[in-house]
Amino acid sequence: MPAVTYEHIKTCKQSGARLGKVHTPHGAFETPIFMPVGTLATVKTMSPDELVEMNAQIILSNTYHLWLRPGEDIIEEAGGLHTFMNWDRPILTDSGGFQVFSLSDLRNITEEGVQFRNHLSGEKLFLTPEKSMQIQNALGPDIMMAFDECPPYPAEHAYMKASVERTSRWAERCLEAHGRDDQGLFGIIQGGEYEDLRKQSAEDLTSLDFPGYAIGGLSVGEPKDIMNRVLEETTPFLPHNKPRYLMGVGSADSLIDGAIRGIDMFDCVLPTRIARNGTLMTSSGRLVVRNAKFARDFRPLDENCSCKVCASYSRAYIRHLIKSNETLGLRLCSYHNLHFLLTLMENVRQAIREDRLLDFREEFFESYGFNKADAKNF
């Protein structure tokens, strides 16, 4: 029995979206799901208790960042990431590849791996498929990701083809190097906006029989319709009995549109990042609570929200905290935004159960304002 398995519960008759459950050594989570990001073994400003309270079922952490700080050896010595950060539900770690490609200006990609500079110290580092597996084995998450190249958008077809092929070879090396059978290793499909390369990448990787597949290289600057088209062109090549993970996506519209295209898992720093700037997702759209118009607004952030922040605090108070750079302001905004996306996915799962996800999408988009001409992404 693999460490990570997918249980399919039902398919939405209206949309084709999948309702399922992913089983891991630290328990199961329901899909489609949003995974809060805890880059440095902490979901920014939140405590694990609060994440449990809002029913976060799985969180993500970043291999690259933990490798640099505090170092995977310390986390291993602590008994792994779960013990280190006091979180006993499932954890997924990425491979480090995305940060190597996005945070480092100076990098040199070879067949062996990637040489780059530590974004904190400037020190030269070398990351390979084997090294990524060794770090992730030491960190001990339930789900690990294969080390891939994530080319920028746009990229030439020729470059992308060479990259996809190298990523497939790296995926094989990852499987070879992965040393623990209590962790599930997911493959990552690349190929940018090119249908033929997405197909090639999907076929390469599914032939290796990973317990799950991610679709990478999206939400890197391309328009939404390209993302949706790529999903539609890629998911048909993915096995039905494995979870599918769309990396780096966290705007409400994209979560719904991804679920409709058969995606099971999502992650993004968006809800916590915008929260720290006093920007909230609410049932009636985006709300920038630091704006002056909320100074005497004693209503909750979102009158339709059931979170504890909306039960106890006013916009006026939260605005005051954010304007005064008080930590509690960041906490309250982060809590509400995470709760908002987790609840959204609960509602998505309920809509799948009721075979009405397209209707739900319409209602949600209308209320949020995504149907407006000048709609923002979140």
Added chain:
Amino acid sequence: MPAVTYEHIKTCKQSGARLGKVHTPHGAFETPIFMPVGTLATVKTMSPDELVEMNAQIILSNTYHLWLRPGEDIIEEAGGLHTFMNWDRPILTDSGGFQVFSLSDLRNITEEGVQFRNHLSGEKLFLTPEKSMQIQNALGPDIMMAFDECPPYPAEHAYMKASVERTSRWAERCLEAHGRDDQGLFGIIQGGEYEDLRKQSAEDLTSLDFPGYAIGGLSVGEPKDIMNRVLEETTPFLPHNKPRYLMGVGSADSLIDGAIRGIDMFDCVLPTRIARNGTLMTSSGRLVVRNAKFARDFRPLDENCSCKVCASYSRAYIRHLIKSNETLGLRLCSYHNLHFLLTLMENVRQAIREDRLLDFREEFFESYGFNKADAKNF
């Protein structure tokens, strides 16, 4: 019946310390007590839930800061400070005087009040006894403080005498201007290190029959033995049936030594301020968790602590968070330090009950390291 009353429970036979209860419109708190400081209507990094969880029975907030941000009118419109910040236990606000004297370089003291510059905007402001009362009436705490002058240490006898007499006249004006009978107004005794002026100030203020008295102008840079001497010279002039509040004191040794000298209430930003730098108070003394030696130390901050931080997180994890500037690190350190002082005062109250506060002091000082020649204050 005054809004705030003191119920004396017992006097420690060994030390003379008082065990009591202060009744307020938002419930009672036990004394001697430590009051966490919530400068801007939030105890830095903490949520009200967490303060309740650690059994903070009363908190303090700062009139000067709230006057500037968000403005007392907004807090009044919210229904007062309790509603605004979601805290339904007792609140005490200071008068603004201390900040006017400590934060503003340019100030001009007249009989009428103090002209000074807003430390944020540079704008000229004027604070008077009447204005301080008006703001505190709008904020709506259970306990308000009279507007006083807090001269620096050291100050000449002649200056201090004139200041004490003006503070007494201001106290009368405060009583006159105080407009709500559901708030208790405390007088503040000044006089620096001068026994005759402390006596004069105490006699002036007690003649005005406030429901409680603070001792101000201490912990402003004078040696500990001077503080203790001043307390011994001042408390005999204070009525037994009113609470006594030593302002701005929060180091563990001073809390115990203050209680022994008949003090009931204390406040200080110390536990949260040092927490944000990764410095902890523990049963065996000061611990600077950001130090390298804790990188692989998987023990709790304090093995004798019953707080939830010490139950769930290691020094190594908290060090990692602090080194990485992660908010959760500030939260966990602040929580532990506040819990430490609140628990200390619980233990002080228990020692009074058992007539053994001097023994408790000896044990605590020995374990904390206050008896060492190079002992730090916290």
